[in-house]
Amino acid sequence: MEALDQDLDDAELEVASEPMLLNVGPAHPAMHGTVRIVMELSGESIERCDVQVGYLHRGFEKMCERGTWTQVFPYVDRLNYVSPMLNNVGFAMACEKLLGVTVPDRCQYYRMILGELARMSDHLTCDGAMAMELGAFTPFLWMIKGREMIWDLMEEETGARLTHSFGRVGGMAQPPTDGFKENVKAVTKQILHIIEEVERLLLGNRIFLDRLENVGIVSQEDAISLGWTGPCLRATGIPYDIRKSHPYMKYGEVDFDVPVGSASDCFDRFMVRIEELKQSSRIIDQCLERMPDSGPVNVDDPRVILPPKEDVYTTIEGTIQHFKIVMEGLKIPAGEVYSYTEGGNGELGFYIVSDGSGTPYRVRIRPPCYYITGGLERVITGQMMADVVPCFGSLNMIGGECDR
Amino acid sequence: MAKALVDLIARTFPDAIVETSAQHGDETVVLTPDSWKSVARFLRDDPRARLDMLMDLTAVDYPDREPRFEVVVHLYSLTKGHRLRIKARVGDAEGENAELDTLTELWASANWAEREAYDMFGVSFRGHPDLRRILTYPEFEGHALRKDYPAERIQPLVPYRDVPNIEKLAPFGRDEGMPFGRQTHAHGRLEIPSDEPESL
Structure with missing residues (x-):
């Protein structure tokens, strides 16, 4: 067989002298479906890039201005949809801050346990997807198996696997089920076992480490300037965790550590999340010990909490109270407040403005991964094309929260 | 803690403050638009303030007020752990300027x-x-979070984009007018219609 290129003269071959323009996403699996990156490549390294978001924009903030305060909960479920419970609790706490009510201890522990479980499902998804995008499919399946256990537990508690809409201003929709504590203990034990297996599988894997170590380094100054929070900021060595720095609920009373990284590369971001999974399990154990088995879950405040169903159907006062709250909405006093909690990706802030009517005047969410994705351009410029995947994966961009 | 910050701004920039308020522990300073950047720079760099993180920047629309928009910034200091909300009011009743x-x-x-x-x-x-x-597309008409933008409004269809230097990016879809798109599989079989009528 003849060589195919025998007639080719080297001088005739045209060498591309212009940088190549490459488009990735938005419908690309590694871009998690919602981000488009237009890159100018020189060889394999990225000279310039433009990160475009907004493909999942659904007008969350506009929709919130149309219903009652309680009707915002289904919307916040769909922000960070791998840890919806944290959003529920974050929004409920913002409203409670403006109302000036504090939920009972039992509810606070309940919220903490559900919130930490949601954080575990968030970190399991992120680390699992990161491993899968680098070709390690087994850890992904294991971690998703762990996430599935959490979602089964959530289904048992709330009735929905993913979009729970379980938070309420002044409490939760339902008290914990009877077997709640045993179920949680069983689930966290299995998840810790999964993490152990994943660590054994990945942390000795030369290929996996080479893809992550010293890739996507962000300096501390850059991370602060970019407004990074959460695991991505802690991977640069700054121990900023709202649960520690500004404790809310009962986080001041439980004992846990804040893991930080040192090299602030993709590997550190991966490891910070792995370590936080273990810390979440520690927090859950302590909360389970302290959570009372009986007692009220909701605040005793007829302005915000629906009366029990038997009162609604048998007494006129209960009927009126129910009607007022459902039809007119909660009356949250006029004013504005910024309330912040530690979400799966960092500082999850709610800036809410109320005009005293039953409808929110403005609900602004501070989405942690909007600011993190804003730094993606700085992370990948100068990197190799293949490093985009682990860099982007380690930032844990959640489309629903980033684009709202 | 943050009250001291408000006093600090009042002492350093006596003309910059429109009003101050505090609700539920959130200290708020409303600044004049002219002093916006200089006060922000001071808050970031001054060792007593050290507000090194801009946590959030957003706006709120009050159509009945003049100026109409309130730009709201939440600042946080990692080293000192305090927060401050600064605002500036801009825009006339129509939302211009x-x-x-x-x-x-x-x-x-x-x-x-x-x-x-x-x-x-x-x-x-x-x-x-x-x-x-950033969240909507360049051809989007109006600004979605303004109070006078109806939530049910339907946006017009977007015409094909006119992209310069399109011939450089062949074979990506010439007909779609986008640098990246479907190819037209018209080689040989279908003629691209020309504007001039064919003479017989």
């Missing part, structure tokens, strides 16, 4: 946040390096 200096040089996080405020409210930021729409 809503202009403010950009904070992008001080905090990189202001870049996307200001783009979003521009996209959603039409507040423009002087000196912003890249003030494009």
Whole structure:
């Protein structure tokens, strides 16, 4: 067989002298479906890039201005949809801050346990997807198996696997089920076992480490300037965790550590999340010990909490109270407040403005991964094309929260 | 703690403060639009303030007020652990002339946040390096989070984009007018219709 290129003269071959323009996403699996990156490549390294978001924009903030305060909960479920419970609790706490009510201890522990479980499902998804995008499919399946256990537990508690809409201003929709504590203990034990297996599988894997170590380094100054929070900021060595720095609920009373990284590369971001999974399990154990088995879950405040169903159907006062709250909405006093909690990706802030009517005047969410994705351009410029995947994966961009 | 910050601004920039308030522990300073950037720079650099993170920048629309928009910034100090909310009021009743200096040089996080405020409210930021729409698309008409934008409004269909230097990017879809798109499989079989009528 003849060589195919025998007639080719080297001088005739045209060498591309212009940088190549490459488009990735938005419908690309590694871009998690919602981000488009237009890159100018020189060889394999990225000279310039433009990160475009907004493909999942659904007008969350506009929709919130149309219903009652309680009707915002289904919307916040769909922000960070791998840890919806944290959003529920974050929004409920913002409203409670403006109302000036504090939920009972039992509810606070309940919220903490559900919130930490949601954080575990968030970190399991992120680390699992990161491993899968680098070709390690087994850890992904294991971690998703762990996430599935959490979602089964959530289904048992709330009735929905993913979009729970379980938070309420002044409490939760339902008290914990009877077997709640045993179920949680069983689930966290299995998840810790999964993490152990994943660590054994990945942390000795030369290929996996080479893809992550010293890739996507962000300096501390850059991370602060970019407004990074959460695991991505802690991977640069700054121990900023709202649960520690500004404790809310009962986080001041439980004992846990804040893991930080040192090299602030993709590997550190991966490891910070792995370590936080273990810390979440520690927090859950302590909360389970302290959570009372009986007692009220909701605040005793007829302005915000629906009366029990038997009162609604048998007494006129209960009927009126129910009607007022459902039809007119909660009356949250006029004013504005910024309330912040530690979400799966960092500082999850709610800036809410109320005009005293039953409808929110403005609900602004501070989405942690909007600011993190804003730094993606700085992370990948100068990197190799293949490093985009682990860099982007380690930032844990959640489309629903980033684009709202 | 943050009260001391408010006093500090009042002492250093006596003309900059429009009003101050505190609710539920959130200290708020309303600044004049002219002093916006200089006060922000002071708050970031002064060792007593050290507000090194811009946590959030957004706007709120009050159509009955003049100026109409309130640009709201939440600042946080990692080293000192205190927070401050600063605001500036811009824009006339029609929502025109809503202009403010950009904070992008001080905090990189202001870049996307200001783009979003521009996209959603039409507040423009002087000196912003890249003030494009971010969550909606360039042809979007109006600004979605303004109170006079009806939520049910349907946007017009977007015409094909006219992209310059399109011939460089062949074979990506010439007909779609986009640098990246479907190819037209018209080689040989279908003629591209020309404007001039064929002479027989």
